Amino acid sequence: MFENKSFRNIIILLIVIANIGCDQISKKIVRESVSPGDRIELINQNFLLMNVENNGAFLSVFSNASPLVKKITLLGLPTIMLIGVLFYLFSESKLPKVALIGWSFVIGGGIGNMYDRIKFGSVTDFLFIDLGGIFRTGVFNMADVSIMVGMGFLILFYIQDATRKEDASIENDPI
Secondary structure (H helix, E strand, C coil): CCCCHHHHHHHHHHHHHHHHHHHHHHHHHHHHHCCCCCEEEEECCCEEEEEEEECCCHHHCCCCCCHHHHHHHHHHHHHHHHHHHHHHHHHCCCCCHHHHHHHHHHHHHHHHHHHHHHHHCCEEEEEEEECCCCCECCCECHHHHHHHHHHHHHHHHHHHHHHHHHHHHHHHCCC
16 A cells, blocks of 8 residues: 555556556557558557547447437446546555556546547547467557556456455454
8 A cells, every 4th residue: 555645646647647648649649640441460460550440339339329328338437437436546545556556557548548539439449469269359459458457457456355355264263
């Protein structure tokens, strides 16, 4: 835990801003240098750079929904959730570092994609990985990477937390 609340809040903001910045800079570069529909091979056909505008959510979910449903599911609910989690981070002083970092990454990625939806009406996705039958992604962006990295930190935290609680209950369980 970060003992100094001001320092802790600065760390949260720096992580969030760094994730938003990385996302927005990478999308700006792609919008300016990759034409929509182009497929640029970075590593054979396994790692591609492209410019795809996603007007839905993850993997284009809700892309064919009505404008009202889109506003609620792609702008309204995520905004409420991001504000709620950010408030939680600033107010919960006992949150361990790994969880704080994880949630900060998720918020930064979420804000990056929300900004695109508000400014452009869609989210710019540009990376695609295909490792044959082993692993294949949809087209994604750096905000998605931030969210996934953040979720990785959170999964790690919650597994560690569950293990600690289980160990504590075993130690306190009379035989």
